[in-house]
């Protein structure tokens with residue numbers, strides 16, 4: 463999307479700020495500065511933990527870390543956004559029940575050590591502009607930025623896929639959020655001006671160029687995702703129940719990814735109502751992701767927009783993870799001339815929509831969507847034009 467006028471990236475300013483604050487706080491120069499991006503998922507929602515397909519983009523909103531190794535085993539992290547510091551020993555990594563933001567970093571340290579990697583202690587300053595709790599994966603960006611920083615400073619070498627898996631493990635087993643692999647994967651392996659088609663079973667991926675002439679626009683409902691953890695786990699269990707029942711009729715099925723739409727239509731009568739709806743979403747959503755890649759590669763933005771709209775309807779009616787604010791935002795977006803499609807993105811229950819918008823319609827989008835949304839909800843939304851960025855890197 464080379465000719466779209468985008469918001470200026472904050473990365474330069476963040477890097478200078480984080481270096482300067484590091485020197486001020488620790489009285490030494492940072493030995494490494496690393497940025498890891500948040501993400502927006504174009505399509506393929508809740509499919510990752512069903513061994514399915516997703517199509518996310520790493521965005522130009524990121525978490526930036528400045529750090530230097532210590533010669534003891536202490537880790538000191540100062541989070542500029544919270545104005546708080548934590549200190550812990552690598553020999554005794556415990557949960558922090560008060561400064562819960564540090565559990566993402568503690569989890570990364572814990573699982574690096576568990577792999578037998580002897581880490582040096584660390585002084586670090588962290589800052590980010592991925593809005594927290596908005597479904598743009600600030601937590602994955604925090605995990606990936608720290609894992610990569612340690613890799614640079616400690617000299618071990620994990621592949622990018624291994625880094626992503628380790629960060630997912632930190633989130634699953636240390637933080638206790640049972641997420642799939644999408645967020646950490648794209649924060650690690652994302653590619654500028656491209657989306658990633660990820661096969662969440664094999665972890666193979668392909669880059670898919672974003673179409674010229676259109677922009678990926680994120681609209682934040684500003685509704686923070688309250689219910690998300692418990693409902694997320696409920697959805698996972700319902701999908702697993704669907705697999706268990708379908709296996710009686712289709713013994714080769716290991717995950718919903720293995721069920722074709724024809725097989726679903728033949729067997730859906732065996733499933734209880736709520737499980738049937740969850741399975742229907744996942745099975746058709748996987749198909750929508752693959753069709754999306756084909757139509758995007760063919761430059762058919764209208765077809766991709768229709769698939770986005772269908773995905774939203776399915777998440778709203780079958781998977782039941784949307785909410786009034788997301789529905790209002792997506793509908794307002796679709797009424798703007800030049801919008802190809804719009805849908806909720808991320809886990810749901812609040813957070814953001816993602817829309818594909820013709821370059822010439824971005825200003826109308828901002829004005830009209832903000833006005834309609836504010837009128838309906840009384841809330842002023844945040845609207846960002848996103849640039850597809852590289853995964854974790856030295857900025």
Ligand code: GLA
Nearest residue numbers: 507508641642643644808809
């Ligand atoms: C959250 C999780 C991801 C994925 C999405 C829904 O962002 O972290 O793994 O499951 O929800 O698609």
